[in-house]
Amino acid sequence: MTYETLWHRLTGIYEADEAKAIVRWVLDVRFGLSLTDILCGKVTQLSADDQAELEKIMQRLEKAEPVQYVVGCADFCGRQFHVAPGVLIPRPETAELCRWIIRENSFAVRSVLDIGTGSGCIAVTLALALSAAKVTAWDISDEALRIAAGNAEAQGTNIVFERQDALHFSADDGRQWDIIVSNPPYIKLQERDGMAENVLNYEPETALFGPADDPALFYKRIGDYAIRTLTPGGQLYFELNPLTADEVSDYLKRLGLQKIEIRVDQYGKRRFLKAMKI
8 A cells, every 4th residue: 555556546536636635644644654754655664453544544535525524633723623524624714714813803802702613613713812812602513512612622722612503692691792703604505516525425514504595694693693792893703605795794784883894715705704893
């Protein structure tokens, strides 16, 4: 079993460069082999037990299962987070959103709410960067909350996790937030045909797709909550579907949120939004 034969087994699913990167990451994360080790042929020197484990991994990858689920972790903002099929795999675009929030805020931030936390990658990243803030994270999924809490503990952060439905917020309890951030389900059902098999077949649909009759509904309900609970000068940050960016922006303006800014991601797509309560 060589590196060449391993990545060639994945070329029916991925382009060659991506197949190579996936195999290199598996060999690094699971077996501690550096790129130099791989190029020197140390893959062939794995023990019988390791070779058996590697074969099981390859069989899962050949079924288009995301490598992050196979190895149980994903890289995000320079850290590794545990992931499983119950949570969305953290994306580089979401890391861009975190960096924007961190750049524009200081240790004066006292309270942060992450709505739809999933793996907890946003909440943990902000808790580590905005050390004076109390971070709270919500999700409707008990499995997601369990995974997120484990990631928070592993990264040494103290985050409050709560089960909450983003479409049906509980009555106001008097809490206010300096920052509310969310990467809600936003993909339109008509976009399904253009999506990769490894996303459709394995990642949770509840974390991917907005409601069929109103794909921007999560943004609207979160906006409704934000206008009531943000502190004066508080900020709302969203990761967006470019197809509904204008609809979301217009809705937030009608609510009374101000200084709305939409930014593009690394691919030039309108991916992020910031709004402020004055």
